[in-house]
Amino acid sequence: MKLIKDKVAKLSFVALLATVSAAMLYTPTASAHGEKSQAAFMRMRTIHWFDLNWSKEEVAVNDTMTISGKFFVFSGWPETVDKPEISFLNIGIPGPVFIRAGSWIGGQLVPRSVSLELGETYDFKVLLKARRPGDWHVHTMLNVKGGGPIIGPGKWVTITGSMGDFVNNITTLTGETINLETYNLENIYFWHAFWYALGLAWLFYWVRKPMFIPRSIAVEAGKADSLITATDKKVAMGFAAGTIAIVAISMGNTNEQFPVTTPLQAGLLRGIKSIEMPATSVNVKVEDATYRVPGRAMQMTLTITNNGDSAVRLGEFNTAGVRFLDSSVAQDETGYPDDLLAEEGLTVSDNSPLAPGQSRTVQVTASDAAWEVYRLADLIYDPDSRFAGLLFFYDEAGNRQLITIDAPLIPTFI
Amino acid sequence: MSASQSAVRSRAEAVKVSRTFDWLILFTLFFVVLGGYHIHYMLTGGDWDFWTDWKDRRLWVTVAPIVSITFPAAVQACLWWRYRLPFGAVVCVLGLLLGEWINRYLNFWGWTYFPVNFCFPSNLMPGAIVLDVVLMMTGSMTATAVIGGMAWGLLFYPGNWPIIAPLHVPVEYNGMMMTLADLQGYHYVRTGTPEYIRMVEKGTLRTFGKDVAPVSAFFSAFVSILIYFLWHFFGQWFAKTDFVKAA
Ligand SMILES: [Cu+2]
Numbered sequence: 287m288k289l290i291k292d293k294v295a296k297l298s299f300v301a302l303l304a305t306v307s308a309a310m311l312y313t314p315t316a317s318a319h320g321e322k323s324q325a326a327f328m329r330m331r332t333i334h335w336f337d338l339n340w341s342k343e344e345v346a347v348n349d350t351m352t353i354s355g356k357f358f359v360f361s362g363w364p365e366t367v368d369k370p371e372i373s374f375l376n377i378g379i380p381g382p383v384f385i386r387a388g389s390w391i392g393g394q395l396v397p398r399s400v401s402l403e404l405g406e407t408y409d410f411k412v413l414l415k416a417r418r419p420g421d422w423h424v425h426t427m428l429n430v431k432g433g434g435p436i437i438g439p440g441k442w443v444t445i446t447g448s449m450g451d452f453v454n455n456i457t458t459l460t461g462e463t464i465n466l467e468t469y470n471l472e473n474i475y476f477w478h479a480f481w482y483a484l485g486l487a488w489l490f491y492w493v494r495k496p497m498f499i500p501r502s503i504a505v506e507a508g509k510a511d512s513l514i515t516a517t518d519k520k521v522a523m524g525f526a527a528g529t530i531a532i533v534a535i536s537m538g539n540t541n542e543q544f545p546v547t548t549p550l551q552a553g554l555l556r557g558i559k560s561i562e563m564p565a566t567s568v569n570v571k572v573e574d575a576t577y578r579v580p581g582r583a584m585q586m587t588l589t590i591t592n593n594g595d596s597a598v599r600l601g602e603f604n605t606a607g608v609r610f611l612d613s614s615v616a617q618d619e620t621g622y623p624d625d626l627l628a629e630e631g632l633t634v635s636d637n638s639p640l641a642p643g644q645s646r647t648v649q650v651t652a653s654d655a656a657w658e659v660y661r662l663a664d665l666i667y668d669p670d671s672r673f674a675g676l677l678f679f680y681d682e683a684g685n686r687q688l689i690t691i692d693a694p695l696i697p698t699f700i
Numbered sequence: 701m702s703a704s705q706s707a708v709r710s711r712a713e714a715v716k717v718s719r720t721f722d723w724l725i726l727f728t729l730f731f732v733v734l735g736g737y738h739i740h741y742m743l744t745g746g747d748w749d750f751w752t753d754w755k756d757r758r759l760w761v762t763v764a765p766i767v768s769i770t771f772p773a774a775v776q777a778c779l780w781w782r783y784r785l786p787f788g789a790v791v792c793v794l795g796l797l798l799g800e801w802i803n804r805y806l807n808f809w810g811w812t813y814f815p816v817n818f819c820f821p822s823n824l825m826p827g828a829i830v831l832d833v834v835l836m837m838t839g840s841m842t843a844t845a846v847i848g849g850m851a852w853g854l855l856f857y858p859g860n861w862p863i864i865a866p867l868h869v870p871v872e873y874n875g876m877m878m879t880l881a882d883l884q885g886y887h888y889v890r891t892g893t894p895e896y897i898r899m900v901e902k903g904t905l906r907t908f909g910k911d912v913a914p915v916s917a918f919f920s921a922f923v924s925i926l927i928y929f930l931w932h933f934f935g936q937w938f939a940k941t942d943f944v945k946a947a
Contacts (some may be wrong), residue, residue, distance in 0.1 A: 302731055310803040312742060374894040381812040385887040388874055395874045397886040399896040429894030448811075456883065459870045466884060470866040471817045477863045481825035482797060485790045488829055492787050496715070497722040513784040514836060522786070526833035529826045533858050540862040550756045551878045552901045606759040624702055677901035 305671060317555060317660050324437060326665040327364060329606035331674045331692070334358040335426050335438040336604055339620050345416045347447030350387060353377070354411040356561065357438070361405040362674060362692040368432025370402040372554060377412050378425030378437050382412035383445065384456060392559035399431075399554050407688075416445040417452045439607035439624040477536075479556060488525055536593035565690065567594030568679050572693035573647065579699050584673070586693075590646055591671030596681035597639035603632055603652050605675030606662055610652040612637060615680055628654035639682065666697040709852050726791075729775075734795030737771040738803075741796060747799070747893065749822050750808070755860070756900035757913040762920045765823055765853045766927055771796075772828060773850075773928045776835055776844070777935030786836035789828040796820060796853030817867075820886045826859040827852035845928040852928075854920025857913050 314665055338355035344353045363369060375389050375396050389396050402408065413425075423447065426438030426559045455468040466638055504513055573587035592598050603618030608632035609622060635649035657663045665673055674692040681687070708714045741749065744767035748760045763855040766887070776788030800821035808819040834848035835841075885898070 302728070302735065305734075307735075310799050311805075312803060312807060326829060327709045357737065365883055366850060372896045374896055376894055377889055377893055379889055380760050382814060382888040382890075384889065386889050387887070396884070397873070397876065397878065397895070399894070401834055419873065427891065428817045429896070431894075431896045433889065435894070454887065456871055456873075456880065458880065459872055464867075464880075466817075466880065466887065467815055469817055471815075474817060474820050478797070478801070478820070481823055481859075482794065485794050485828065486826045488832065489787050489794065493722070493726060496718060497785060498725050498783055499718040503787065505782060510784050512784075519837065522836050526830050529829045530855075533826050533855055535860040536862040544865045544869060547865055548870040548877070548879055549868070550753060550900050551876075551882050552756075552898065554896075580730060633725055634875060636899055654731070677718070 293620060298470040298627060323684050324435075325668065326606065326662045327668045327672070328433075328531060329434060329670065330662070330665065331360050331362055331364050331430050331448060332367060332430070332433070333436050334360055334604065334674075334676050334690075335437065335607055336676060336688075338426065338622065340424065340441045340443060341669050342443065343441075343446045343621070347416050347419060350413055350415045351384075351443065352411055352413050353424065354409070355426070356407055356409045357428070358407045358676065358688075359402050359691065360682060360692075361672060362672075363404050364670065366670075368430060369404065370428070370430045370433070371404055372399050374399045374429040375410060375412070376420050376427040376429050376435065376439060377414065378435075379414075379422055383416075383418040383420060383422050384424075385417055386412065387415045388413035394472040394555070394557060394558055396558070398552065401554060402555050402558065403560070404570050407563050408558065408560050416447070418449045419445045419447055421445075421508070438625060439620075439626050451534075456606060464468075470472060472656075484525075484529070486586065491521060508649065513523075529535065536633050566689060568592055568598055568687055568689055570677060570689050570691060572691050574696070576698050577657075577663060577673075577695045579663065579666075579697055581650050581653065582655060582657045582663070584657070584695070586650045586652075586691075588648055588650055588691075591649065592640045592642050592644055594681065595642050595687070596642045596683060597680050598633070598687070599637050599639055599650075599651065599681040600634050600677060601680045601686075602678040603650070603675055604651075604678070605673065606660065608656045608660060610654060616678065625659065626656060628652070628656060636662075657690070671695055671697075713731055718873075730791060730795050733775060733792050734799045737792055737796045738799040740770065741768055741800075742773075745822075747898075750804075750819055750879040751885060751890075752818055752820075752864060754900055755822070755864050755881065755899060758901055759899050760822075760914050760922075761857050761913055761916040762930045764824075765827070765856045765917075765920045765921045767854050768796075768824055769831075769849060769927050770931045773845075773936065774935030775912050776832070777932045778939035779842070780835055780839075781936060782939055786832045788835075789831040791826075793810035793824045793828040796824070798822060809911075814888055814890075815823075818888055820863075823863060824856070826855040830855060830941075841932050845925050845932065849925035849928040850946050852920045853924040854917050856920070911921075 335355060335357045340353050343353040359370060373390055377386060391400060391408050391410045422443055423440040424443045425440035428436045430436060442666050452467060454462055456466050457463045501513055504510065569591040571589040573589060575584065575586040577584045599615045600612065602611050610628045612632040613630045613635060631652055631654040633651040636646065640646055663670060671694060672692060673695040677689045677691060679687045679689065708717055722919040745764050748754045748763055754760060770791045770882045773791035775792050779785040779788040804816065804819050806823060808814045809816050830851040835844040838844060868876055870879055873883060909924060
């Protein structure tokens with residue numbers, strides 16, 4: 287019997303600790319490392335990030351860096367994901383290791399949510415100011431309401447220095463310059479301590495005297511009225527009157543001290559400008575596409591027609607942020623993340639310049655470990671087994687054309 | 701030891717034991733309430749309480765008092781009717797705020813590095829003190845619900861204004877006007893909380909011009925009255941001794 291009692295006591299103590307700590311251990315999402323676990327079709331058929339540039343690989347606390355580039359809102363947006371009518375340009379970092387000092391789409395500052403259109407290409411820029419030292423994976427990211435976060439490519443950036451040196455100076459419209467990192471802190475601590483102390487005083491007033499057992503006996507004996515004395519009533523009235531007076535006075539003082547305040551600003555930003563993409567003169571038809579599981583390679587048969595006036599060559603296939611290049615046509619000079627770059631990952635059966643007016647059917651192979659590492663191959667297990675991506679063609683003058691492809695993908699297991 | 705023998709042998713010892721019980725019960729009550737109330741408030745008030753850029757004049761003012769009057773009403777019902785102890789609401793809020801501060805300081809700031817001036821909790825103490833005093837003075841559930849619940853809703857915004865007003869100073873940022881609180885929300889990146897899930901300044905109270913906070917507070921106060929009744933009954937039901945007697 288005693289054993290059971292002890293066990294129950296122990297268990298209830300554990301349960302008590304568990305409830306108390308459950309809420310206290312809550313931490314807001316700090317990691318953005320979900321890129322690989324996000325369904326492959328989400329990464330291939332929603333937002334195509336390209337021309338990305340991380341301006342620095344190492345940055346000191348208080349210094350800034352930018353991530354810029356373009357994103358194409360895929361025309362064949364999957365039906366299972368809500369359209370990006372309400373979306374937010376975010377940045378995938380583990381908590382506020384940088385502060386987002388600015389972010390722009392099409393030149394417009396976007397601190398709030400925006401409405402984007404399918405089939406459009408937008409340029410964007412995010413300005414980050416380094417705050418906490420460490421090595422951080424910095425991803426582009428777009429949150430879509432009803433679709434969740436769409437994480438783009440990430441690159442490792444090192445922040446050096448000390449977080450203690452970080453300052454975030456802002457000049458308000460009332461002409462004051464404040465450090466937002468610590469602004470208002472003393473005031474917050476003061477008022478919370480003040481009200482907490484007042485609450486404790488009220489509690490102490492009552493716990494001075496015997497509490498549960500004698501009072502319970504008195505209530506059950508019908509002597510409940512004797513438990514609240516005249517002094518108690520006076521003290522209580524003092525507490526209530528004091529509380530109301532302090533609230534009223536502190537509110538008045540605050541309004542005097544801060545005569546100019548505005549409500550929080552919210553609301554969707556519309557009319558975001560997209561880029562006018564040059565008209566394309568190359569036409570691509572996907573005859574078939576297969577993914578060879580053992581070889582970690584995707585093979586497509588493409589019929590390419592050149593309707594322009596300059597010969598073109600295929601230089602790059604970009605899908606889900608992974609870039610497959612034919613090094614004889616295109617090289618990366620932007621320091622694109624290694625794990626997402628297959629510098630010689632693109633093989634074209636005949637990649638000689640395709641003269642104007644001509645048409646050619648070629649075998650294109652995109653192979654790299656990234657298929658596996660980034661779990662893009664999981665696409666073949668998706669309910670809608672289609673792939674999509676961007677093809678970049680280069681003409682003789684080095685001009686680039688972007689063609690979107692979107693076709694079914696058949697896996698082969700031998 | 702046989703059941704007929706008492707555990708205490710003198711009055712002094714009885715008093716001592718009774719006092720030990722007082723502290724044990726109060727200690728347990730405090731932490732049980734802290735855990736339960738904190739989880740409840742996080743699930744219902746959540747982001748409105750976490751971030752300054754959610755502390756607006758409409759939804760925060762409306763939601764926070766309504767979801768937070770619950771535990772105070774229930775604990776009051778237990779402590780008042782059984783012991784005539786009028787600190788149910790205050791003990792709840794003391795527990796909640798302690799839990800919140802530990803969470804915000806250690807996790808939001810200590811672990812994730814969100815500045816404390818961005819993620820501090822809302823102040824519920826003024827309403828709690830008045831709620832306890834009203835119950836003590838009137839000894840009536842109805843009066844406490846109506847007067848106390850009203851005060852709970854109405855004192856919330858003014859009780860927090862001295863703390864948040866400095867963050868509502870406007871700033872011009874890259875050609876846009878925003879408050880410092882909005883700027884905190886923009887600067888201190890939350891990957892899991894995109895801007896569009898922020899429910900602020902939405903509603904149909906537009907006809908009242910710029911004085912929406914008092915209107916929201918009144919609405920919140922009315923609903924708080926109803927919630928008070930409901931949770932007071934919960935509290936009374938839970939405090940019944942029927943469960944123990946059967947054993
Ligand atoms: Cu990452």
